[in-house]
Amino acid sequence: MIHVGSDGVFTMKDILLKNSLLLLSRFLQKHYGQKTILLIDEYDVPLDYAYRSGYYDDMVGLIRTLFGAAFKTKNSLEFAVLTGCLRISKESIFTGLNNFKVYTVKDVRYKEYFGFTDVEVRQMLEYYGFSDQYDVVKEWYDGYLFGSLGIYCPWDVINYCGDLRDGSVTEPQNYWVNTSSNIIIRKFLSRAKTADRNDIEQLGIVQK
Structure with a gap:
């Protein structure tokens, strides 16, 4: 299933990679006899790196399939928690997932x-x-x-x-x-309208 080359590099088939979280959840549920909880921190970091390195579309496809397979299972998953800077959107990599709740910096809960x-x-x-x-x-x-x-x-x-x-x-x-790159923000600002840039700049102004 997983091959380790002479150079120490791990490789695996695409189908195994895309179902890895799902399989892990099932294995843990079977071993411990209870549903698993998935905690995924900074889920958007691979997207940022892929954007900077020129394979963003491929990474979006991988994460969409990876998360979609793992989060749709009901038999082995209790719930999942994702953290990141990019807002989770049903219209993006989470297409097909509608049973989730987004908490932002404006929300009081948690x-x-x-x-x-x-x-x-x-x-x-x-x-x-x-x-x-x-x-x-x-x-x-x-x-x-x-x-x-x-x-x-x-x-x-x-x-x-x-x-x-x-x-x-x-x-x-x-x-x-x-600890992180701001290249996506810089590119967004370079293309944003003047009004949008002014609104974003206001976020960095401390109100006395």
């Missing part, structure tokens, strides 16, 4: 699960003995608003605490800045 809350950050800093760094952490990393709740970027907070423990830095860093 707002505390999109990052670290202020209480959690205070607890973390106290645990590691960095309570005196609270004001710095809040100024640098308390940058999200989900529903009506201010949320800290987990990646930044964790890395800053780690560097403080190691003694490798004394000043906060932009840890998140190099």
Whole structure:
């Protein structure tokens, strides 16, 4: 089913690849005797990479088939959770799937699960003995608003605490800045109308 070449590269037939999540769910359900829960983080990252590398249509086809096969099964799947920056749309790669709910940064439900809350950050800093760094952490990393709740970027907070423990830095860093590409956004802005660009630019303006 899966072939490993002399160069260490894994290859498999397309039919196996496209049904891999479905098969995994079935195997886990059979082994443990209960339905599985699929957690897929940053589902749109492969789409972004494919867009930058020139095989976007092929990746869309793969993900549409991969997710479609896995999410439509009722015997082995309890539910699935996907996270990503691109909004899930019934008209895109999720054609044929209509039993899902989208939660965005504007929604109140689950707002505390999109990052670290202020209480959690205070607890973390106290645990590691960095309570005196609270004001710095809040100024640098308390940058999200989900529903009506201010949320800290987990990646930044964790890395800053780690560097403080190691003694490798004394000043906060932009840890998140190099974790993703903005090429799709830049191309969108280059083609957008002036009114659209102005609306997007307003998102980056802090209201006093």
